[in-house]
Amino acid sequence: xxxxxxxxxxxxxxxxxxxxxxxxxxxxxxxxxxxxxxxxxxxxxxxxxxxxxxxxxxxxxxxxxxxxxxxxxxxxxxxxxxxxxxxxxxxxxxxxxxxxxxxxxxxxxxxxxxxxxxxxxxxxxxxxxxxxxxxxxxxxxxxxxxxxxxxxxxxxxxxxxxxxxxxxxxxxxxxxxxxxxxxxxxxxxxxxxxxxxxxxxxxxxxxxxxxxxxxxxxxxxxxxxxxxxxxxxxxxxxxxxxxxxxxxxxxxxxxxxxxxxxxxxxxxxxxxxxxxxxxxxxxxxxxxxxxxxxxxxxxxxxxxxxxxxxxxxxxxxxxxxxxxxxxxxxxxxxxxxxxxxxxxxxxxxxxxxxxxxxxxxxxxxxxxxxxxxxxxxxxxxxxxxxxxxxxxxxxxxxxxxxxxxxxxxxxxxxxxxxxxxxxxxxxxxxxxxxx
Numbered sequence: 001x002x003x004x005x006x007x008x009x010x011x012x013x014x015x016x017x018x019x020x021x022x023x024x025x026x027x028x029x030x031x032x033x034x035x036x037x038x039x040x041x042x043x044x045x046x047x048x049x050x051x052x053x054x055x056x057x058x059x060x061x062x063x064x065x066x067x068x069x070x071x072x073x074x075x076x077x078x079x080x081x082x083x084x085x086x087x088x089x090x091x092x093x094x095x096x097x098x099x100x101x102x103x104x105x106x107x108x109x110x111x112x113x114x115x116x117x118x119x120x121x122x123x124x125x126x127x128x129x130x131x132x133x134x135x136x137x138x139x140x141x142x143x144x145x146x147x148x149x150x151x152x153x154x155x156x157x158x159x160x161x162x163x164x165x166x167x168x169x170x171x172x173x174x175x176x177x178x179x180x181x182x183x184x185x186x187x188x189x190x191x192x193x194x195x196x197x198x199x200x201x202x203x204x205x206x207x208x209x210x211x212x213x214x215x216x217x218x219x220x221x222x223x224x225x226x227x228x229x230x231x232x233x234x235x236x237x238x239x240x241x242x243x244x245x246x247x248x249x250x251x252x253x254x255x256x257x258x259x260x261x262x263x264x265x266x267x268x269x270x271x272x273x274x275x276x277x278x279x280x281x282x283x284x285x286x287x288x289x290x291x292x293x294x295x296x297x298x299x300x301x302x303x304x305x306x307x308x309x310x311x312x313x314x315x316x317x318x319x320x321x322x323x324x325x326x327x328x329x330x331x332x333x334x335x336x337x338x339x340x341x342x343x344x345x346x347x348x349x350x351x352x353x354x355x356x357x358x359x360x361x362x363x364x365x366x367x368x369x370x371x372x373x374x375x376x377x378x379x380x381x382x383x384x385x386x387x388x389x390x391x392x393x394x395x396x397x398x399x400x401x402x403x404x405x406x407x408x409x410x411x412x413x414x415x416x417x418x419x420x421x422x423x424x425x426x427x428x429x430x431x432x433x434x435x
Contacts, residue, residue, distance in 0.1 A: 001170075001356075001421075001428035006163055008417060014162075015416040018042070019155035020137040025081055026119030026144040026151070029182035030065055030094030033078035035117050035154065037087045039179050042158050043100045046165045048177070051197075052098035053090040058194035063187040064229065064334035065094055097192055100161055100177035108173025108431055109202035112384070113423055114377055115157030116183035116206075119146045125407040132410060147409040149209040150183065152398065152416060156207070159420030164427060171431045176201070182376070185229050186335035189379035203346065203430055204384045204391045206377045207419060209398040213361070214412050216397035217354040217422060220347035220366025225274065225300035226307040227374035229335035232258070232318050235328040238284070238291040248289025249326040252282035255293035258321035262297060265313045271302030273310050296334075300374055304338070340378035342366060343385070346392035353425035359418040396422070 018038070027035050036052065043050045066074075071094055079085050096117075124130070124138055124145040132138040139145045161177050176197070182188025198204070208221070234255045239248025259277045267273050277297045283290035299314055301307030315331060322329035347366045354360045381391035396419045399412035 001163070001167060001424050001432070003163065003421065005166055011159055011162060012417045015155040015159045015420070016413050018158050019151050019413065019416060022151040022154050023132060023146045024137045024140055026139050026141050026146045027074065027078070028121055028144055029118050029185055029187050030062065030096060031071065031074035032096040032117050032181045033075055033088045033091055034081050034083040036091060036096045036098050036179065036181070037078065037083035039098055039117070039154065039158070040084070040087055043098070043161060046162050048100045048102060048161055048165055050098055050100045052087075053095045056097045056099050056195050056197060057095050057191045062094065062191045063336065064182070064185050096181040097188065098179045099197065102164055102168060102175040102177070104168055104171045104173060104431070106172040108171070110174045110176070110200055111427060111430055112176040112178055112198065112201045112204040112380075113157070113160060113427070114178040114180055114204065114206040114380060115153045116150045116180050116188070116376070117154045118150055118181050118184050118188070119144050120148050120184050120405060122147050122405065123407060127408065130408055130410065145407070147406065148184065148404045149398065149409070149411060152209045152411050152419070153207070154179065155416045156419040156423065159416060160423045163420060163424045171427065173431045175427060175431065180376070186227055186337040186374060186376045189337065189376035193379045193383040198380060198383045199387065201384045202389050204380055204389065205346065205350075205394070205423065205426055207394045207396050207423065208375075209396045209411055209415055209419065210400050210404045211395065211397045212399045212401070214397060214399040214414060215359055215361035215418065216364060217350070217360055217362070218364045218366075218395035219350040219354065219392070220342035220344070221393045221395050224339045224378055225302060225374045226304055226339045227298060227300040227337055228307060228311045228333060229298045230296070230314065231332045231334050232295040232297065233330050234258075234293040234322055236289070236291045236325065239289040241287045241289055245289060248291070250289050251293040251325070251327050252290035254322045254325040254327045255280055255282055255295050257324065258318040259295060261317045261321065262314050265310060265317065268306050268309050270309065271306035273302070273306050274300035275310055275314065302339075337374050337376050337378050338382060340375075340381045340391070340393070342392040343390040346390050349426055349429050350392060350394045350422075353422050353429055356425045357418065357421045359414070360422070
């Protein structure tokens with residue numbers, strides 16, 4: 001694509017400012033009220049029509065939706081921090097996705113580009129040498145942090161929106177700019193995939209920042225693990241820890257035993273597996289037998305059989321631990337994603353687009369690695385592929401000295417402009433009008 005009509009330096013500044021304000025006010029799954037309001041600001045500024053709120057989500061299940069009290073707190077916080085009250089009202093209840101729609105008015109394919117927008121539940125380092133601390137845009141929200149680069153994805157999407165709008169007369173077909181909430185925990189993709197807006201999409205792309213050095217593009221990322229996320233709840237009976245300990249049924253001990261033995265689940269020969277207990281909260285006081293305990297955990301597998309095996313064993317272990325301490329046990333599935341295979345046709349287009357992009361120093365072809373990571377985009381991939389469409393996912397190296405989800409994670413912001421140009425070159429190849 002010809003970028004001669006774009007002031008790329010000015011666009012880089014816009015993207016950097018956008019990324020930094022998103023980084024400073026991170027919002028986790030289903031609470032991205034301010035984030036989405038700012039995205040809509042940009043779409044309106046660029047003159048791009050959009051749909052958001054319930055118009056882009058299924059009316060059915062949304063995995064891992066927070067409780068009403070937390071949603072209301074995040075809703076009010078977003079407005080206090082500058083989100084448009086009218087827009088946020090339409091997102092109430094956690095309907096925080098938005099899709100920009102570029103209609104060229106000429107026949108051609110329907111292409112979707114997906115950018116995830118949520119943060120992780122983590123604490124950002126206070127190290128004064130960490131660039132967000134040094135330059136004053138570190139997270140202002142306790143226990144929330146853009147430690148996986150979704151603030152960068154958001155800004156890349158803004159850059160793509162601007163460039164494509166300026167070049168709309170050179171394109172054909174329809175282009176969807178999909179800003180998806182709730183990727184972390186594998187939650188938001190399912191809700192958007194079942195909205196009915198992806199039934200006739202011909203091509204869908206997504207990318208992810210991370211790794212080093214700057215300027216490397218990995219086409220057709222592979223090794224996605226199939227995953228399920230669980231919330232486990234243990235109900236015991238309270239009692240006085242000194243006067244009548246025999247009355248109580250200790251939910252904390254049930255959960256603690258479950259946690260230790262979940263991590264000890266025997267592996268399977270059906271493929272690589274992962275398991276993790278992420279949080280455990282229990283009890284009410286020092287001298288009270290803990291009557292409740294809540295745990296967040298996950299399993300992953302290379303194959304569906306391997307993932308199902310791990311999920312079955314996790315629930316059996318948890319239920320067994322509950323019985324040991326005469327506690328009741330229940331659980332919820334709060335997120336899940338399947339594996340995926342990138343289409344070779346689009347891998348080649350990604351490679352071609354990367355070769356056309358200034359700043360790309362190396363292109364690594366799709367591999368067969370077993371990284372163990374899961375990606376909510378696989379849900380949208382399957383939705384497009386099941387009716388004959390094509391999908392792929394690529395990686396944008398961003399000089400990240402620390403791995404994603406590390407408390408020091410940060411990016412080289414030059415990846416924002418570079419990533420946008422790679423996406424736009426992909427669109428140009430697929431949707432460009434042949435002279």
